[in-house]
Amino acid sequence: MEECKRLFKRDKIFLLCLSGAVVFILLAGFINGWRLVRQLLEMKASFMEIHGEAFVEEFFSDDGMIFSEILEYACISMMKWIFAVVLLAQILKWGVLEGRRGREFANQLPLKSAGYVTYDYILGILFLWIPIAVEFVAVMLLSKGYGLTFMGKDVNENCVEIIKELILVSFLYSLLVLSKKITRYIPGIFLTVPVVFGIGVILGWDISVFWDLGRYSPGERSGYLLLAASVPVLVALSYWCDKKRDIAGNGLFYFKPVHFLMMAAIFAELFYIFLNSEIIQRGMAANVVGVLIAGTVTAGVHYLTWGERSR
Amino acid sequence: MLKVLNAGKDYNKVMAVENMDITVNRGEIHGIIGSNGAGKTTLLKCLAGIYRTDRGKILYDDREIYDMPEVKQKVAYVSDNQEFISIYSIAGIIRLYENFYEDFSVIKFDELNKKFQLNKKKTIGNLSKGQKTKLAFMLAIAQRAEYLIMDEPESGLDAESRKYFKDILIDEVEKRELGVVISSHNLSGIEQICDSLTIMEKGKMIWQGTLDELMESVQKWQAVWKDGKTPESITDPRISVCGQIGRLTEFYTMGNRDENLKRLSECGAEELEGKQITLEEIYCLIKKEKTK
Numbered sequence: 054m055e056e057c058k059r060l061f062k063r064d065k066i067f068l069l070c071l072s073g074a075v076v077f078i079l080l081a082g083f084i085n086g087w088r089l090v091r092q093l094l095e096m097k098a099s100f101m102e103i104h105g106e107a108f109v110e111e112f113f114s115d116d117g118m119i120f121s122e123i124l125e126y127a128c129i130s131m132m133k134w135i136f137a138v139v140l141l142a143q144i145l146k147w148g149v150l151e152g153r154r155g156r157e158f159a160n161q162l163p164l165k166s167a168g169y170v171t172y173d174y175i176l177g178i179l180f181l182w183i184p185i186a187v188e189f190v191a192v193m194l195l196s197k198g199y200g201l202t203f204m205g206k207d208v209n210e211n212c213v214e215i216i217k218e219l220i221l222v223s224f225l226y227s228l229l230v231l232s233k234k235i236t237r238y239i240p241g242i243f244l245t246v247p248v249v250f251g252i253g254v255i256l257g258w259d260i261s262v263f264w265d266l267g268r269y270s271p272g273e274r275s276g277y278l279l280l281a282a283s284v285p286v287l288v289a290l291s292y293w294c295d296k297k298r299d300i301a302g303n304g305l306f307y308f309k310p311v312h313f314l315m316m317a318a319i320f321a322e323l324f325y326i327f328l329n330s331e332i333i334q335r336g337m338a339a340n341v342v343g344v345l346i347a348g349t350v351t352a353g354v355h356y357l358t359w360g361e362r363s364r
Numbered sequence: 365m366l367k368v369l370n371a372g373k374d375y376n377k378v379m380a381v382e383n384m385d386i387t388v389n390r391g392e393i394h395g396i397i398g399s400n401g402a403g404k405t406t407l408l409k410c411l412a413g414i415y416r417t418d419r420g421k422i423l424y425d426d427r428e429i430y431d432m433p434e435v436k437q438k439v440a441y442v443s444d445n446q447e448f449i450s451i452y453s454i455a456g457i458i459r460l461y462e463n464f465y466e467d468f469s470v471i472k473f474d475e476l477n478k479k480f481q482l483n484k485k486k487t488i489g490n491l492s493k494g495q496k497t498k499l500a501f502m503l504a505i506a507q508r509a510e511y512l513i514m515d516e517p518e519s520g521l522d523a524e525s526r527k528y529f530k531d532i533l534i535d536e537v538e539k540r541e542l543g544v545v546i547s548s549h550n551l552s553g554i555e556q557i558c559d560s561l562t563i564m565e566k567g568k569m570i571w572q573g574t575l576d577e578l579m580e581s582v583q584k585w586q587a588v589w590k591d592g593k594t595p596e597s598i599t600d601p602r603i604s605v606c607g608q609i610g611r612l613t614e615f616y617t618m619g620n621r622d623e624n625l626k627r628l629s630e631c632g633a634e635e636l637e638g639k640q641i642t643l644e645e646i647y648c649l650i651k652k653e654k655t656k
Contacts, residue, residue, distance in 0.1 A: 160463050161416040162445075163436035 365425060366411070366543055372419035373406050380406040381567045384420070388560075390510065391393075391541035395554040395575075397647055398564035405444060406545040407564070408515045411545055412441035424511060429604070437466055439652055442497075444515040454484045454491075458506075462518060465507045473506035479528045489520035494520035501529060507538060511543040512536075518550050530557060555643040559583050561648055570654040575643075582649055583617050583624060584641040587633035604649060614639070616649050 100108065368386040373377065381403040388394045396404050409415045413429035414437050419571055422429055429435045452460070462468045477484070480498040482491075491499065501547070504512055512533075518526055534557060535543040548554050561578055563571040570577070586609045600646050607614040614637075617624040628636055 054649055161436075161441050163433035 366545070367423045367426075368407075368411070368420070369423065370420035371407070371417045372395050373403075373410055373415060373424055375406075375419050379567050381410065381417075384562075384569055386545075386562055386572070388511070388543050388545055390543045391537055393537060393543060393544040393546060393558045394562065395548040395556060395558035395561045397452075397546065397549070397551060397561065397613070397643075398547075399651070401566075402564040403567035404564055406567075408513050408545065408547055412439060412513045414441070420586045439511040440507040440509035440512045442500045442504045442512070442514040442517045452489050454482055457488060457499070457503070458484070461503055461507065467508040469506050469508055472508065473502055475531065476502045476505060477598060478504065479532075480525065492520070494522060494525065498525060501532075504533060508540070509542075511545070514546045515543065517546065517550055518548060518553055533557065539653040551643040551647060563647060565651060565654065571650050577642075578623065578646060579641070581618060582641060583621050584614065585617065585628065585636060586612050586614050586632070586639055586641075587628065587636045588612060590632045590634050600653055604652075606645075614627065616641075618647070618649070618653065 366386070366388040368384050371381060373381040373386045384407060386394065394405065395436050397406050406415065410417050413422075413432070416430045424435050424438060427435050429439060436491060458470060459509055460474060466639065468655070480502060482495060482502075488499070497517065501514075501517055504514070519527060521529060530553070533542075533544065537544060540618060546554070546558070555575065560574045561572065573581075585604075603615050603617055605615045606615060617628070625636070
């Protein structure tokens with residue numbers, strides 16, 4: 054009993070420390086952001102007095118933009134720190150506190166140890182890193198003035214758009230896998246995989262947002278940031294949720310209608326991407342090909358998520 | 365059939381299990397006994413597919429178990445230290461097992477729980493050692509596996525629960541032809557349920573066979589030695605003196621009973637009488653003999 058009490062106490066201390074660290078990061082981020090905004094606004098006011106309005110307008114954004122840009126910077130910076138803390142805490146908990154016994158319990162279960170890791174990372178590579186790499190090359194070529202065309206259309210522009218959508222799909226997929234991992238597997242052991250995967254998504258998203266910062270209006274940027282911000286929020290939520298035995302034992306994604314709703318969303322998303330792509334000529338053939346591609350990918354995602362129940 | 369073929373396992377280049385060969389059929393209970401650190405738990409973890417063997421093979425119906433989910437479905441494991449996830453309730457861990465094991469039966473679990481009386485709403489962290497052992501045993505039986513590997517399954521159990529445990533196990537072996545490998549320091553318990561045995565010492569097998577063979581291989585006697593012989597004067601390596609009560613000397617002999625009887629009479633043993641011997645005594649004698 055003493056051992057059990059100790060474990061319980063340890064879990065509570067662990068969660069308390071983690072909560073404290075997250076609150077500290079959020080506070081520090083906002084305070085730092087606010088200080089930067091104030092400094093810039095003060096600097097702008099002093100320049101206004103010395104050099105006049107025309108000079109200031111040339112070198113400074115308007116007040117709203119300053120606030121929005123610094124907030125963006127602070128949010129992304131905070132997200133990364135929170136991610137790092139959660140990941141480190143998880144690894145610490147997994148490796149040091151749970152140690153050998155946790156891994157032995159996992160090995161006892163009928164799972165193929167290499168299977169889920171390989172599938173996750175292959176999917177991670179296919180859905181995330183390859184699109185990011187292609188996007189990187191496409192945007193770089195475009196910025197250097199090397200516009201590629203295919204059947205009279207600008208490939209680079211379309212690539213960027215398609216890849217943005219693919220990243221959205223990978224984002225959906227990562228959420229799905231993340232939720233499933235938490236509901237399917239044991240808390241504290243397998244969570245590391247989706248956390249790493251989630252970090253990949255957010256980093257990829259950050260890269261794409263920062264790379265194209267100048268190409269989007271503040272409104273669009275906010276939209277992307279909102280999506281990007283939702284990843285760590287969901288990861289963090291899932292992390293807290295895995296402490297709740299009810300969710301860990303019987304989660305949302307065991308519920309068939311929800312799973313198929315997610316699959317339908319992924320299918321629709323892919324089909325939409327395909328139809329909106331101007332790389333190919335539209336028409337009946339394109340629709341059929343679009344349905345086939347979207348269907349194949351959705352079936353693959355379905356197999357890897359729902360199908361893994363039997364692995 | 366479970367076959368362990370020349371299996372070996374090292375920890376940091378230190379040999380933990382070496383040259384292990386065991387065969388266990390469905391419907392058979394095989395006991396593994398040995399002193400602390402003999403390598404029993406390591407061997408059982410290899411049998412459960414938790415550890416990969418460094419040498420040799422572990423085959424269930426000719427298929428290796430390590431990293432093979434289909435084979436693991438057929439094998440249930442009761443660890444000596446039931447470290448389940450402390451935040452789960454019993455109902456939660458049942459759901460977890462239900463999701464992992466195709467043949468897991470909640471009905472069977474509930475049926476067993478009528479005897480063991482665990483509150484399904486309780487969290488695992490709040491269970492005592494004995495209650496955790498009961499839970500692990502019930503989960504393993506409800507898994508409806510073909511083979512059951514158990515490491516010290518009776519530790520922490522009260523007398524009544526030990527009886528239930530034995531009854532349930534024998535019932536499962538008879539009705540479902542469950543193949544069981546069990547390690548325990550409770551040798552009287554092992555003696556009651558096992559068909560065959562392996563004795564391990566320092567990672568190696570020092571004796572193996574059926575329980576009957578083992579019980580027949582060592583005899584315990586009581587006799588009076590004539591011609592002024594004392595227990596100290598008995599230098600025959602096949603005779604091991606264990607005690608002296610007045611004129612009576614108690615001693616063990618190893619090998620064929622009839623031959624030993626004849627030899628003892630020739631040596632001057634009088635009022636010779638065979639005595640009941642326990643597995644514990646045989647184990648100690650074999651261990652002493654093999655580690656000389």
